[in-house]
Structure formats: C-alpha cells, structure tokens
Amino acid sequence: MKNTFMKKQMKKLTPARRAEVKNRSLQLQLCSKLVSLREGMGITQKQVAKKMYVTQPVISQIEQGQNITVLTLIKYLKAINCGLSIKIITDKPFKIIDNGKVIFEMNLLNQSYITV
16 A cells, blocks of 8 residues: 555656655665675674774765765775675667777677676
C-alpha cells in the first residue's frame, strides 16, 4: 500500500523534482550501505576519519550523504579496506578522441568497468 501511495505522490511532482527525489533516494541507499560495510568490518567513524585525514564529524556527514563525491567515496572505501568498481553501460556507441586518436571506444555490445 505504501508503494502505491509513493507512486501517486511522485506523479504529482514536476519531472525535475521527481528526478531530485530519486537521486536523493539512491544517495541514501548508498550511504546506508557504506555504514553497514563499515560497521560490519568493526571500524569506527573515528578510525575512518584518521585514515582520510579528516575529523569524525566529516565522516558522519559523508554517511548522511552530505558533500559526497566519487573521489570522497573512493577515499572512504579505501579507508575501510574496500575498493570501487563502476560499470558504464550505454545504449549508443561512442568514441573519445584526443588529438585525432581514439583513446576510448564503446559499442552496443560493450560494457566498460572502471576499478579503483
């Protein structure tokens, strides 16, 4: 029933606001997983902060989804002895060309992974 209610509420929003809500929801899901990972490994926010050269309140902010960037995510994961793999999927082929040379190419059959 809650799902139906949420769907009705989302339909009332403008497309831009709907996108914001979906993005924030994804962000909170990610942050929840970060906390679960950290706690499951028995690591405190203070320990993560020390490895990232920040204060514990900064870690709390990260885990709440505030000011989180891909670089911050990578640093956080490294601080808890994890890594990050990003899967890029496209429905249109494309090439990245630098000085006339193809440096990256993806077609419809490809998926590209970036691991850090």
